[in-house]
Amino acid sequence: MSEALEVIKSEIIKRSREEAEKIISEAKKKAEETINSAEKKAEEILAKSIKPEIAVMRKRILGAAQLEGRKMILKAKDDAISKVFSVIEEKLKQIASGKDKEYKYEDILFKFLKEAASKIEEKELIVTSNEQTLAYLNNHLKEIENKLGNELGFKVKLKIENNPCNCIGGVIVYNNDKTKIFYNLLEGRLLKVKEALRGKIAEILFG
């Protein structure tokens, strides 16, 4: 009898301890859930309240970085294109001064003169250019007039202006009353080409 009671006694204590552990364990679980839920809710409240502020801040910071980056790339491209044009300008100077043997400036000059004369369509034309070009034109005036006459099909009298302009080369041609002026200077043509071919050049360089 005593032994049986001892077993019951220890069973009572064992079960009560198990029950107590279960109560504590459930309480801990519930506490954890309460805190987790509060943290989640807090996170949601916080996110909602600062969301617009963060969006504006991100837009400002990332937008500035994008803009800065794009500027950097544009500058690099612009520098590369400028480099190309500065090489070309130098090359044109070499051509106009006769130092570039690949091109014959006299032929180029004649083509420019002929183009201007054909557009103006007058028998008397005044020509101006830089000092060196004007000197060449003065020295070969008759020869050029004859060649122009032959190629255009009408006689052209050229008058060389004694007031040289500061330019690389090419010509400015106009009629007597200056109602028709044709600019055929190398830098003017270069500028025109620069504008017209910017996209194509960019494609060649960076495409």
Next chain:
Amino acid sequence: MSLEDLIEEERKAMKIIEEAKVEAEKIISEAKKKAEEILSKVTKRELIESRVKEEERKAEAEAEKIRKKHEAEAEKIKLIAEERIQKAIDLVLMEVLKVE
């Protein structure tokens, strides 16, 4: 061992459970208090500011990556092959000197 002993044991058992219940209530009550604290903190300016700062740091890091990417692209542009430059020069020269 008598029946009284068993009753005494039963009392002890009930006490253990009661104490556990008290402890459990304490645990839950503390958790509720902590939850309230968490929720009350969320509207405080310091927390908002610290979170905004944290997000700002993240955005700055992203911005740095963007800058580095563009920087690398710009450096690549600077190293254009000589043949491309020559091709562009030839094209422009041809157009400048061409008379139609």
